[in-house]
Amino acid sequence: MAKSLEKWQFGDFQTPEELAKRATKLLREKHKIFPDLIIEPTCGKGAFLRASLSEFKYSKIVGFDISEKYVEEAKSSLSKYLNSGNATVCAEDFFSMDWNAFLADFSGYILVIGNPPWVTSSDLSILNSNNLPSKSNFQSRRGMEAITGSGNFDISEWMLLQHAQWLTKREGTIALLCKYSVARKVIKQVRKKLGNRFSAFIYLIDAKAFFGASVAACFFVLSTNGDDSSDCKVYNDLKSPHMLHVISERDGLILKDTAKYEKWKHLSGQDLRYTWRSGIKHDCSKVMELEQVENGLFLNGMGQKYFLEKEYLYPLLKSSDIGNSRTNSYRKLVLVTQKSVGDDTSIIKNLAPNTWQYLLEHDELLKRRKSSIYKNKPRYSIFGVGEYSFKKWKIAVSGLYKKLNFCIIKPIDNRAVMLDDTVNFLSFEAEEEANFILSLITSKASLEFLDSMIFWDEKRPITIDILKRLSLKAVAKELGLLERYLQLAEVLRANSSG
Numbered sequence: 188m189a190k191s192l193e194k195w196q197f198g199d200f201q202t203p204e205e206l207a208k209r210a211t212k213l214l215r216e217k218h219k220i221f222p223d224l225i226i227e228p229t230c231g232k233g234a235f236l237r238a239s240l241s242e243f244k245y246s247k248i249v250g251f252d253i254s255e256k257y258v259e260e261a262k263s264s265l266s267k268y269l270n271s272g273n274a275t276v277c278a279e280d281f282f283s284m285d286w287n288a289f290l291a292d293f294s295g296y297i298l299v300i301g302n303p304p305w306v307t308s309s310d311l312s313i314l315n316s317n318n319l320p321s322k323s324n325f326q327s328r329r330g331m332e333a334i335t336g337s338g339n340f341d342i343s344e345w346m347l348l349q350h351a352q353w354l355t356k357r358e359g360t361i362a363l364l365c366k367y368s369v370a371r372k373v374i375k376q377v378r379k380k381l382g383n384r385f386s387a388f389i390y391l392i393d394a395k396a397f398f399g400a401s402v403a404a405c406f407f408v409l410s411t412n413g414d415d416s417s418d419c420k421v422y423n424d425l426k427s428p429h430m431l432h433v434i435s436e437r438d439g440l441i442l443k444d445t446a447k448y449e450k451w452k453h454l455s456g457q458d459l460r461y462t463w464r465s466g467i468k469h470d471c472s473k474v475m476e477l478e479q480v481e482n483g484l485f486l487n488g489m490g491q492k493y494f495l496e497k498e499y500l501y502p503l504l505k506s507s508d509i510g511n512s513r514t515n516s517y518r519k520l521v522l523v524t525q526k527s528v529g530d531d532t533s534i535i536k537n538l539a540p541n542t543w544q545y546l547l548e549h550d551e552l553l554k555r556r557k558s559s560i561y562k563n564k565p566r567y568s569i570f571g572v573g574e575y576s577f578k579k580w581k582i583a584v585s586g587l588y589k590k591l592n593f594c595i596i597k598p599i600d601n602r603a604v605m606l607d608d609t610v611n612f613l614s615f616e617a618e619e620e621a622n623f624i625l626s627l628i629t630s631k632a633s634l635e636f637l638d639s640m641i642f643w644d645e646k647r648p649i650t651i652d653i654l655k656r657l658s659l660k661a662v663a664k665e666l667g668l669l670e671r672y673l674q675l676a677e678v679l680r681a682n683s684s685g
């Protein structure tokens with residue numbers, strides 16, 4: 188197997204000496220940890236074993252790794268330490284090791300330290316690798332899905348949950364380098380299963396500098412010497428840690444910044460008048476998205492040109508347009524085959540025969556759309572469409588971008604602009620109303636409230652679930668604009684009843 192593939196399947200990013208030293212020192216100096224037993228379950232070449240020998244002179248240390256070569260390398264690197272007799276290193280597969288038997292007779296304070304593999308289960312299935320929890324020592328992949336809430340999980344997440352199991356009836360600390368998102372998932376799982384048994388701390392690290400990896404990562408400390416609270420303190424780094432914010436659960440939500448949330452939580456509440464939506468989903472951009480070549484002539488994603496009616500074509504803006512505030516012009520149009528989900532599409536045949544013919548010609552590609560949402564639906568169905576899609580004015584924010592960049596979307600060529608399914612938006616009949624609501628959403632109060640709940644390292648940080656927690660009515664009240672807000676509501680009601 189090519190070296191890099193092997194490295195990938197074992198999530199093999201060896202910790203630089205300096206980072207292991209800093210992290211271990213922090214445990215002794217700041218967390219006042221004095222372990223009887225230190226376990227490094229995936230010790231690799233042994234950076235954390237060496238750091239532990241230096242910082243914890245009298246602790247017993249055991250290291251394991253699946254790679255015999257690394258185990259040998261680690262072993263020989265320890266011999267120069269005066270207390271090297273305290274350490275043993277063995278080749279073991281984490282997933283087949285009998286950890287219960289190993290820990291059975293031990294009653295002292297345990298420190299689980301290290302840097303577990305940086306790989307996800309879906310990476311491993313692409314690699315056809317078996318480096319996964321087996322069915323025998325873990326109920327099954329299904330079981331993992333039930334625990335992590337996802338079919339794709341980080342191997343380190345599973346390992347961390349195992350470590351937490353070891354400490355359900357023992358005293359100790361788990362202190363590992365992992366993705367920031369993994370640490371948060373583990374906190375959530377541990378709180379759910381074990382309540383507030385552990386106190387939690389996250390020290391952000393610069394993974395690019397230490398590992399050349401573009402991922403938000405941290406040194407994650409879970410300890411039974413706790414303050415019995417569900418808070419997790421987040422620090423900027425390991426060297427001179429400065430507390431950035433406190434992650435916690437409040438009102439059933441996981442919050443990034445508890446203090447900010449407390450300041451603005453009176454802005455939360457469901458807004459019945461304004462409903463956040465996501466844009467159109469069609470899963471076949473080659474066919475459904477077209478560029479206008481000249482009046483009436485359109486080019487699809489396969490380089491084919493067709494004369495199509497304009498009835499079903501709408502300007503399309505995507506996350507990259509919204510994220511970069513490019514909202515005055517469009518590059519592509521999208522075929523919107525329905526006014527609402529489930530509508531009969533056969534009417535297109537009479538209303539726009541060229542468009543129908545075009546769809547028929549690409550029937551095979553459209554039929555091949557994998558998602559089960561298209562099963563047993565009218566042919567050429569789309570999703571994320573409704574009356575709201577055709578309103579001329581919108582406020583949009585990209586779910587993928589790392590910035591709360593709300594944009595006004597105005598009609599182009601007198602047509603409502605459609606958005607793709609990575610964009611979240613509100614829609615309005617009138618420009619004035621859209622502008623007023625934009626002023627509420629972009630107020631400091633709203634932005635701080637939303638930011639207190641957004642984890643920017645997520646793949647899709649800005650979700651409808653978060654946006655809908657903001658009550659625009661409450662924001663209007665906060666800004667002394669409630670009357671204006673209600674006035675608009677009255678106008679709307681008058682219009683809709685008239």
Ligand SMILES: C[S@@+](CC[C@H](N)C(=O)[O-])C[C@H]1O[C@@H](n2cnc3c(N)ncnc32)[C@H](O)[C@@H]1O
Nearest residue numbers: 197200201202229230231252253280281302304
């Ligand atoms: C991210 S590296 C870190 C190594 C070491 N902990 C350090 O801090 O430098 C992950 C290590 O996990 C080991 N590993 C991967 N899968 C394993 C398994 N199933 N059991 C034990 N070790 C494993 C790899 O060989 C690799 O050395």
